[in-house]
Amino acid sequence: MNHYYISAARGSDSAGDGSATSPWKTIGKAIGPGPAAALGADGARVFIEPGTYREAVALALTPTAGAPLEIVGDCDGAGFLAGGRAEPMTGVVDWSAWADDFTPSTTTPCLNVSGKGHVTLRGLKMHGGNYTASCLYLNGACPSWILRDVIFVAYPNKYAVLATPPGGAPVPLLVDGCDFHSPGSTGVQVNVDRSASEYPLGHVYRNCRFNGVNGVVFSLSGTGLNIATGITIEHCSFLATTTAITVYNNAGGMATVEPLVVRGCLFVSTYGILAGNVANVAEDWNDFCCTVPRTNTAAGANSRSPVRPAVEREDGRLVGVPLRPMGTPTPGSPLAGRVGSGPYPARDFTGRARPEGLGSALPATGALERHDTGEPDVAHADAGSSGCLALRGPASLERPILVDATTTTISVKVRWDGNHGDTKKPRAVLLANPEIGVAADQMLIATSTGGSGSTPNAYETLTFAPVTPTRAGALMLRLASRSTTGHGVAYFDSIVVS
Incomplete structure (x- = not known):
């Protein structure tokens, strides 16, 4: 696999060669129009050094299943170290669709992919611009995307991630360990085309936290009689949303043969799960602290409502100890050791083992376990x-x-x-x-x-x-x-x- 390197602090688009010791300066140089990076026989991996990258990029490479593209925020310096940089930088990779601190892009998100697939984004923080798809626009048939450990900060009233897959065929998307901050709007908006028959979309959302008006929205567009299935949302935390999950709310009573599965999630929101038809969603082992936990959704046998949302709100500042991630179950929390059946991810939002730290061999509801409990x-x-x-x-x-x-x-x-x-x-x-x-x-x-x-x-x-x-x-x-x-x-x- 070809490896390329980008550094805002040390790089040069004109003199650099894309190596760890002579990197390019911009992400656009590597993967934008006239890309300098090339997909080898087994693809390419682009490492981005910690720093701020004020760019709105249109993806010009065309990855394939055999030659995928991975864009890595090299926050721990491992990629640059392996590439020959003796003492690499560590820190946050901030990809911002802003020309400067006062001028957001109004025409393009951080990354616009125009039907390109087989891409992984990992270890990034994206500050979205003032565009409908603020951080990431998966427009068209964009198969096999993986979003892992990405922090999405949307512009107010704009989608953090917008996907518009065509109807009738799977367009796999894995969203794992991501943070969504979408003030006034939606974390992930998926506009799904109707089709001649039901088809598996192939979406999985796990270990994610959502803050904003809406968490995940699946909406129907186009014409036809049937809709996408094959969607799983598991071990996510909806901590400050108006509506956590909306599923085909404009479906006009349309049912699904294989409903969307929601499992092991924590809902702290006004509305929990809002569906167009009672057959749209199968939920279980979820905990709700909501004004309206479910609409057109049958209650799971092991789900509970209401449940006290006993999670960390940066409680450590009250007692002078290190802060735990927002949403971590507190000692003795009713969320602890909750999910008693079905598969669950082996790692939580922080990348550490699940279950842990709550006196149970079963995982907690939500995206987080409790670590460092010696x-x-x-x-x-x-x-x-x-x-x-x-x-x-x-x-x-x-x-x-x-x-x-x-x-x-x-x-x-x-x-x-x-x-x-x-x-x-x-x-x-x-x-x-x-x-x-x-x-x-x-x-x-x-x-x-x-x-x-x-x-x-x-x-x-x-x-x-x-x-x-x-x-x-x-x-x-x-x-x-x-x-x-x-x-x-x-x-x-x-x-x-x-």
Whole structure:
């Protein structure tokens, strides 16, 4: 796969060659009219260095299933490090359809794709301009798009993402781990053509947060008798919307053979699910705090309304502790351990394991689990230690390890009780930090046999392979209990840096 690099701070569209050490300056240079990037036999990946890119780009490349295009906000510097940049930048990639801080584009969104497909957007923040499709316009047949870990900030009263797929054929779209801020308008608007027969659209929305008047809207356009099916919305949080999900509300009573599936979501809105016909939507395992939870939608057997929306509202500022993501279930939240059947994503909105941190082996409703929930423990500490870290149930905790630009070896001890069990033994992960030259994660899983009942086994030492940072900085150590029972405990102690 061809790799290309863009840097607003260091790049040059005239003198750069698109490499990590001599990048281009603009996104448009790579993928816009007369694109400098080329799709190889297996496609291309474009890495964008942290910075602000004031561009409204029309996609000129034509990716295919065999030669796809991936546009990556290189927020952690991993792409530039692999490309030869010794100390890459880390930070946010802000793609703004604004000429300057006071002049939004009125004619084009951040990205206009005009029927192009087989594209992935990842790790970006998009500030939309004053255009109908503010951030992303999927106009026409745009198959196989993936939007992953993208923050969409729409211009007021404009759609963050607008899709206008033609009727009669699947146009797959996966929206995973995205944040939608659409004041006065809609996060995702899909105008679906009627067709001669029902057809699978192939849309999946998971692990997303929505703030705005509307979350996701599927509306009918064109002529014909039938509509699209094959749509799933799972583990999303609608936290400040007027109407969370609208499905074919102008369908005139039209039913679907395979309804849209809504599962494991949290609704904090005026209206929850608004459908044109009771057959349009099948919902279950959802929690509603709404004035009107459902319209033309049968209540799921395991859904609840009303439910207290016990989630973080940046509560940490009241007690002086680090802030958790908005929408994280609070300790003891009724949203915890809720979704009792059906498949669920293995990762949540933050990219960390689901379920975690809420004393259950079942996931919470909404996009987020609760992480970093370790407790101090004295009774099960290692010999000579004044205390250890206890992680109860499936849970994890991250702690920074300060390192110098010298070869460093890190080890940690772990033990676990019989309630935790050996089905999924505890593990430790040393996370990469490309900014200081550590390119890859290391994961170690315990190998000994756990204890019995509430009694843990003896401590086992997990030792990572040595790493040599290019400069001083921090490495994050993630410690994880993976109790399949929900109440087993793993204990971590004696972290040694040598």
